[in-house]
Amino acid sequence: MLHTVLSDSSQYLGAVIDSDYVASIVGSLRGSRIDDRIDVNHQPRAWGGVFPDPIPVTFPVLSSDDKSKTIPDIAEFQGRLFLNEKAYQGLKPVIESDGEFIPATVDGENGYIFTPLRKAEDVDGLDGSLSKKNEWEDVEHLAFLEDQVRGFNLFRAEYTACMRLYCQESFKGAVQNANLTGLYFSPDLANIFPEERASVTRIN
Template sequence: MSLYTIVFDNIHYLGMIWDSTQVAQLSNNDMDHRIDMNGFPIRHGDVFKEPVRVSFEERGKEDEGLAKPDIAALQGRLYLSKAAYDVLADLLKEDGEFLPLIDEGGNNAYLFTPLRIAEDIDALDTALSKKNEWGDIEHLAFFEEKLKDWMVFRAEFNGYYTLQCKEIVKITIQRAKLTGVFFTPDLGNYFSNQFDEKVISDH
């Protein structure tokens, strides 16, 4: 079984922007539910009773000409356009929660918050998973046989910050030609500027 980390391609695509004022109001400024700041693996459906507003805008010269993605990776979670949701919902529904969003054009979308954590089933290989002296991930490894029933998952070891997936998720996204992300077997690496352009474009 092959595992990959899902990486947002911020070289070619615009990042998602939260309406932080709305998030603060709907969450009563409860930090557990400040989804604009907090990517922790908890459910938010009982808190957000209306779609959360998001946008994709050019915020500087470096964003000029960038496209709006179908998928964006956000602190271990996924923004899914309606098209991406239609493709991935059945595949991911057992592994997390979908929260309705609405963008600046009035288009429906979703935030997918993965709730599967490797350490909960002792699937993190603690002997091989390493951090450097600054706390950055040098290597992330898992006992793959323990993860056979999960499509996607995260790890407490790196603060839930990256989303790992099985090959079927990668293949499904690629076959549907959904844009915005690429995949690496270098688990835990989410810096798109560390990858060769061919790796990104061949996603």
């Protein structure tokens, strides 16, 4: 079974890449290196060699509701993952063939940003007969050909602008086995805000 990977925002803070650091290395959003702005370019591309230092990542408290939340071991944001050292050690063997890790830092602690480089369309894995968008281009139904994407533990889809992250049971199991906090998984691939909590698997 395939799942959508989601951050558990009810319990944990969300990850944000430090835009000031990114701009200091590659320039402003109006500059010639806009494609190197990892904070705004979410497409599947490699980032190795672009940034000389670990990229600062923050977990800001944005509202009073956030004051009771903590920094997770792993967070999904805009089709990527942030992993602390524990998550990196536990998940690297499972997902390293599916994308690229680059060093990050949070409050002086080592971490990693993982950019998935696999897309369902690369292997003709989108089920076009079952996937559907409405008149506003919102995804109403989403399906993949599971035999086609079987070789990916983590992947994205052009159909959802590479802004969502999908996984196999192998990734979900690895997160659970490593006792990592921060994620939940939904089998409803088209719905990133599942209302039926019974259909959602929260990990730790």
